[in-house]
Amino acid sequence: MYDSGKIIPGLIIFVLIITFPIWYNHGDAGEVPKLELPKDAKQCVQPVAEIRAKHMQLLNQWRDEVIRDDERAYFEVDGRMFQKTLQNTCMECHKSKVKFCDTCHDYTTVNPYCWDCHLAPVETE
Amino acid sequence: MKYTFPLAAVIALVLIAWIGSNIPGMQYLFGIVIPYLAIATFIIGFCYRVVQWAKSPVPFRIPTTCGQQYSPLPWIKQNKLEAPANTSQVVARMFLEVVLFRSLWRHTKAEIHDGPKLTYESSKWLWLFGLMFHYSFLVVVFRHMRLFLDPVPWFIQVIEFGDGILQIGSPGMYITDATIILGLVFLFGRRLITRNLRYLSLANDYFPLFLIFGIAVTGIMMRFYFRTDVDIVAIKRLAVGLATFQPVIQAEISSLFYIHLFLVSVLLAYFPYSKLMHMGGVFLSPTRNLANDSRMRRHINPWNPDIKPHSYASYEDEFREFMVENDIPVEKELPPKAE
Amino acid sequence: MDKKRREFLKIVGISTLAGLGAPAVFDRLVSGSHPVQARASATGAQGGAGGQQAAAAGHSQAAAGTGKRYGMVIDVRKFKQYPDLARECVRVCHAVHNVPHFPDRKEEIKWIWQTPYTSAFTEHSHYYRDEDLEQNQVLVLCNHCDNPPCVRVCPTKATFRNEDGIVEMDYHRCIGCRFCMAGCPYGARSFNWRDPRQGLDMNNLNRQFPTRMRGVVEKCNFCVERLGRGQIPACVEATGNTGAMYFGDLNDPDSEIRRVLKENFTIQRKPSLGTLPSVFFII
Amino acid sequence: MAVVKVDKLAKSVVQGPSLMTGSYPTRDWMEMPVVFKPGNFAYPGKVDIVNYLNKQQGLHFPNARDWSPLDDDWKLPENWKEIVMNGLKERLDKFRSLKIFMDCCVRCGACADKCHFFLGTGDPKNMPVMRAELLRSIYRNDFTMAGKIFGKMAGARELTIDVIKEWFMYAYQCTECRRCSVFCPYGIDTAEVTIILRELLHLLGIGINWVQEPVANSNRTGNHMGLQPHTYKDNVSFLCDDIENLTGIHIDPPFNRKGAEILFITPSADVFAEPGIYTAMGYLLLFHHIGLDYTWSTYASEGGNFGLFTNNETMKKLNAKMYAEAKRLGVKYILGGECGHMWRVVHQYMDTMNGPADFLEVPKSPITGTVFDNATSTKMIHITEFTADLIKHNKLKIDKSRNDHVIATWHDSCNPARAMGLLDEPRYVLDNVVNNWYEMPENAIREQTFCCGSGTGLNTDEIMELRMRSGLPRANAVRYVTDKHGVNTLACVCAIDRATLTSLMDYWVPEVRVCGLSELVANSLVMEGEQRQELDDGLRTMI
Incomplete structure (x- = not known):
């Protein structure tokens, strides 16, 4: 092998970069976050699977309806009336952003800009 | 046509992953076994290939000089980037070549007219879209590290924030999602439209394009359109698990994810056996990575034959x-x- | 508007690089859902020269959709009568909407504020003004113009005119270019140079309403969120039954505001610009 | 054979069916056989010459035979496949460049329309990427896993006789000018591929006479022309006579003189054929003007090295004479004349192949004292570097107006430009000896310069139409400056250029003639004791 003085270090750097996740994680797969569900509310505005997969799209849709289309009407789910708002509807039940939103969002580094403007509930603990 | 087989091949790969991942138990094959095999093939294959290259010597110093050589005559100004005379100048030349695709910047398009008259016009599209594609791909790879790393290091978050800075839609659109598709469409389109290129393109030029296109499209579909069963927490757990050798599939994950992952695995495994090795080769090209100093310093040819005049x-x-x-x-x- | 089409347009919008194709798509999206808007910009196309005629020709009649056009009458005489009232209006508005307070005038954020008569009504003769006008200030706010220049210049359609004639902001879409501030002849818009939460008492917010973020422009929204709940604007509510402010549908001939307009001589700010304000003043 | 008329070729280049003119081949290139017909190939090497070469120490030119490209049967040795495969394997192990260039091409097509052969012929296989693909497809088939598994799908193909024929066709439609390498994002140099192709073909006894005969001559007599020592000396003497007639200056140049300070080596064409002889007269006058202590050599009487166009071993063998002669004569260093591929060999190969030249000294101009530290190891400098230095130090008495009959343009010869970086030295000289000269357009000069179209041993008359086509890009750029500035002289620093560009200009731009830089230098020199006649055509004035 020729030029091994340059090529081998080059390859080592390459492999180290490629395997970065292996040595960065120290072989620790970590805990999957457990989110805290509201104690007093049993039902969400949509089935759990739906809301879990598409809550951001629902919020986006609400936003468009409320702001752009002026469709602010309440909607009813199982006899309860809801307003289309993150701040006043979602967070009404999910009283803790930290224990609900942030658990998954932090784990997967999803950083939506909701809270730049919208007010999160005051954390009680 | 030379692109039909690669297209069919990619479609077949999609179908394999789609049908396969729906068979109970096969999720472990597509989610764990194949990715491990693929990354191992990639790393070992890549290194093997580079070592194979390195086993051959560079007998002669053959840089292509694209500018004025070093001259002892002080008023003759050396072009240090295009005719490097020492290692640091070579490093600068290589850096610009690898990072900015400098040679492609020179690209021209020739035409012949009555006369006969030949004309050459600067053509920067290949440079632009080539750069766009490669950098998009790089950013996309970096972005995905958020799924493999726990906690996610700051620089990955910075890249992700930058990529999503337009804050369009929800989930937020990434700039690179658009630019990688744009780059791929251009790189494919020119192979179809430009005569020279259509003639010289091989099936193995189309295959990686289709494959990467498939990867990008399944990724975009998962993020924006078919979110059901694409539970990012479960996916991250699997990804981190893969990186820590404790893989777990803790929820039912959409076939779309397995298709995406399978195509990525195929790309990784295909890499060392294909032209994609240009990623490593670009560093080893003797016409670019050598100094134009062969009259100043003697270059040794290890197999210099014993020949007398x-x-x-x-x-x-x-x-x-x-x-x-x-x-x-x-x-x-x-x-x-x-x- | 058809949900499917909206979804489709959104897909197109997302897939298109923002800043390049996006404005065109949004244009279609917005004009498709707001015929008033389309008409308004058509009027606007006549430009400043035709503005006077446009003003003379009167305001738009029935808008499509709800057919509403919200407007406001401010009786300057009543504010003279109740000297603290104007300040109370501002306080209430800013509290309800979490409008920050920054002492430095350059960073000031205002939705509703007081300004000298000469600044409010620049087109009127200011020779030999009466004492009241000299001493008192006029309460002003966004005029929610029928022909809003701010809407026309917004590159992302972050600001738009809704079906009730309210000129609204969609802060999610604002990119902070401040074209609208340059476009508004009334200075009704403020730019958040700083994080607005630095100018707010975080323990004393209206938790029903969001704040804004650094880098967006904000302004009065005619309490569109209150109207949605069947309430009247906070400032109008604050004036109680003093008769200092009236709010209502200008397109409804039987409304109170129409009655007030019929019974009083009113003026508007900078009418020659042809922006067709929806806020009227009784001097 | 007679060359096609210029207007007919002009029409054919623009309208004939080719990839350049817009038509698209109906068949895939792998299914497109090559068709040899008189005029599209150079004549094969002669049996006795190939046999002579094969007998030389260190050289390997097997399988000499009578054959013609026109025959169906090329009379290849029985085990020809094995020979090629072993040859390829050996070369893969010897040249990393070959491996990289085989593996890394992404077929982006950046090189496609950069090749003068493609521009002039529109033949798809003349796109540099395709030329390399001719070899790459074979390489894939037998040396890569993907090729072995996927075969044609991976761009691989079987080695057949037709492939060999194709190689012969296209390895001799490449002048190794390296223009494609400038534009390639990986610097893939088709010259390297062509060199390998030619080496492999030589293993099968396939080569062309126009290359092999000069090689044999050079080996035996010291120069391509086969000039024996006395003839060589006579030729130089004739030039001295001409000089005396023109200027009244008597020059008696030394040959094989031991103890001279400098050994001067230039292509033998310069002492033998027009217009090179004027360049040689230029050297003679220049050296006389400054009183240089130098010598010519009849043994190392060739700067050019056609070995480069056959294989590495031959290149080394021919080149070795330079150092051997320098050592024998005890000179301090070597001064090289104007030649293109000679300088490729000297600059990039000589020291590696035949060094170290520790018996020589670092070149130092005896006139100005300038130390040429860019040649500290090889100890050989270019005449243009040497002359530029003289001019800068005012050591030459120059009357620029003596070149006023010349409106020049500058042709960067491929090898000095792209394998050395000699770009500004000749321009400096030109600035100082000629009043009127103009650059050709930027896509045709410096590192983007176009080849004369007949380098690497292709300057043979039987392929004249091909040469006129491949030279078209160069001629076209000259045509541009001729129309715009009235250029009448194309100056260069390459012996092959001087020969081939003359034909090319006669064909496409007849009002332009070709000269070496040193001719222009000598035209302008005011010699001490000269009894000059009215030389209204410089050294070319007919007396």
């Missing part, structure tokens, strides 16, 4: 008579003429 002695032996007659100095005088 036709010797002066035998030359003089053959022509001595004529040389003497014509007053050309000789080493050995003519033998006295035998009377």
